[in-house]
Amino acid sequence: MKYPQWYKNILLTWKPKSGKSTMLDSLLASVKEKTWIITKQVLDEGGTRMWFNIVDNKWKKFLLSSTTIRSDKKFADKYWIHSVGIKEIMNNFAYEKWDLIYLDEVAPMQIAADWFKEFATSLLDSKNPLLWTIKLDDNKYEFIQQVKTRKDTLVLDILGQEFNEIFLANLVKKIEKSQKYLTEKERFQKLSENERKMDSQSSIRTLHTGEIINCDCDFYENYGICSHSISLRQII
Numbered sequence: 001m002k003y004p005q006w007y008k009n010i011l012l013t014w015k016p017k018s019g020k021s022t023m024l025d026s027l028l029a030s031v032k033e034k035t036w037i038i039t040k041q042v043l044d045e046g047g048t049r050m051w052f053n054i055v056d057n058k059w060k061k062f063l064l065s066s067t068t069i070r071s072d073k074k075f076a077d078k079y080w081i082h083s084v085g086i087k088e089i090m091n092n093f094a095y096e097k098w099d100l101i102y103l104d105e106v107a108p109m110q111i112a113a114d115w116f117k118e119f120a121t122s123l124l125d126s127k128n129p130l131l132w133t134i135k136l137d138d139n140k141y142e143f144i145q146q147v148k149t150r151k152d153t154l155v156l157d158i159l160g161q162e163f164n165e166i167f168l169a170n171l172v173k174k175i176e177k178s179q180k181y182l183t184e185k186e187r188f189q190k191l192s193e194n195e196r197k198m199d200s201q202s203s204i205r206t207l208h209t210g211e212i213i214n215c216d217c218d219f220y221e222n223y224g225i226c227s228h229s230i231s232l233r234q235i236i
């Protein structure tokens, strides 16, 4: 087949201190329909890491780990891991079908817990586009390796190279566009069991559905992902 893969999960790998958060914040600022979970570190006055919080899109804040508040699980000989908050977020994490889900970041501290892996897997398996950040050195973890080899997951190395930043910006625009298409389902017409025609205004697209969804547009041909295939995945 001409198009071997179709992606809906985008795994962004980055180097610490590469300015990733600032870049992503500004990229995602324009996306109205989104749901997120982010991890924030809290420093003491001397600049030492004290604890990590998990914050969701309703700005609910939960303790993930602490150097001072004890629990029954320790990570890296330094942080006590707390599961109450993460479980609360997992249990209440609701997203709309057009939402872009943003997970920043999934690090060894989180994946040390099985229930977090289950939660992350449910997001990967959802129909929604998912942006997920990991650090480059997290590669040695089996769970991360498994995620990287998923057929629906595109791995992008964001090291501040111009190409990637522009591509990422384009990708976010495609995701935004797909959200618009979701509210205009009349654009999609069923041609046969596995074939849809899509009126994208600028032209007519043909998409094939099955184990993967492919599209005949240029962006898909180059990157294995496009606004048309993302929205069709959420419609069917």
Ligand SMILES: [Zn+2]
Residues within 6 Å of the ligand: 205, 215, 216, 217, 220, 226, 227, 228, 229
């Ligand atoms: Zn397309």
